[in-house]
Amino acid sequence: MDVRKILVPVGVALAAGALMSIAGTIQTGNVGIRTTLGVISTDEIGPGVYFKWPFISTVHEFSGKDIVIDLSDLTPKAKDNLSLRDMDVSIYYRANASSIAELSARYASQSARHDDGYLMPAYELVWRIARNACYEEIAKLDSLVIHTQREQLGQAIEKKLQEELDKNDPGVFVVSRAVIRSVQTDPSIEQSIQQAVANQKKLEAMQVQTEIAKKEADIKVTEARGIAESNQIIAGSLTREYLQHEANMALLKFAEKGNSNTIVVPSGMTVTPLINTGK
Template sequence: MFERKSSALGSVLGLIAIGVVSVFAFTACTNPGTPAGHEGYVYEDPRIFGKGGYQDSLKGPANFGVSLWRNRVVNIDMRPNTYTEDFSILAKDDLYISFDFHTVISVRSGTVREVVENYGGDNWYKRVVREAFRTFVRDSVQQYNSSDLKMNREAISSEVTQKLQNYLAETPFNVSKVVVGNVNYPAIVAKAVEKKLAAQQLLSEKETQREIARKDAEIRVEEAKGIAGAQKIINATLTQNYLQHEAINAQLKMAESPNHTTVYIPVGTNGLPLIKPAN
């Protein structure tokens, strides 16, 4: 009787042990994965035994495979991404200008292990790039007066891009470009700019008016020359005979009119009339 109980107890304990092992094996198995556009840093995180540390790299989309070891993965986005920083910087003329800068950076393929072990993993931008980027922007902007910033966007962008590329030249990070975003002037500068633009517009209008006046004067001079020339020609042709001829023709036209009430009195030796309207 005792032997039967011992045998039954042993069977039960065996089943329990198998169940525990099965549960442990099931929960212990890992299969780290990496999505598309990423690379994965696979490492072992030992429970009780195992060497731990780096195991392999994955290029997504991919899975490391099922393992009894406690494997984990850090996935790094290798695609170009835009990182934006907001600024309020004191310009060369001691005015604070608010604006934002955007930089496009990608991680070079095949460098995931270096990124994780040397550059902070997925926090690489904050740990390695951010402060240098902000410093380069401040140094570049402070060379200009506030009124010149918008006109020199391209120069600032090129300078910061070059500095950032040089800074990251020996790292896994590639800088595509840096772009200057919105530039917001304080109210006093905005009003000054508006006044300057208004003054330039007024000056342009005055210049236009002056040009019009000059052209008008030239036209009047030409008209005066024309009148003087015409008068000279007329004076040269107004002889006594010509005037007498014109006067006689005028008399004939008026005499032929049925409604005329004019009396002609010839006077002088040349027959020119003295014209007097009838009352």
């Protein structure tokens, strides 16, 4: 047996193990925080390879990228004192990379570990404040209109959360956005919403009918005004002399027919009839 063939792989493995025990890597977008003999360093370790001393110092990797907090099954109470059946919100935040070392020291027990192994700075703290922000902003809206103002509600939650985080840690956190994934109201509220929508549609239809009736009335008024003005013009042109002239012309045409059995007596004239007795 060649002992060298056995010793070489063993030596390589031991060297690799020793190297792994004193070195590590930080992913792009994240930072490393070194703790030496229980003391947290205030200098963040940037992305790339880092070295450590076994049993003396450790390095924890923290995310410097956007972190999502999913708040599910919330039942906040609206302004009209009615509770939502279910509300799901996603909050996106990040911590400034240059502040993560101080942040991890201040909120040492508030960080949470991601499934990929790195830590999410102050996750538990932001989670609680975000939940409270959701409840506070919902309390400003009536339950009947929440489903129509999801985008505005998300913006209000984002603003509220940012304000609350800045109170104790100004310039440390950045809230990217808040997304309302789902809003489910109580069944009785749903029925009220449907009735409100139906009433709104009915009101819109009535308004359209009113406008149509008003337009039709305006048309009739316009037509009546036109007829009245036309009659007024005609009446103004019918003078006494004109009417007498027309009567004279009518009598002339009547006389030209040679009808001697008919007597035409103009209105307002007193005439003694002459009767031929044949004697």
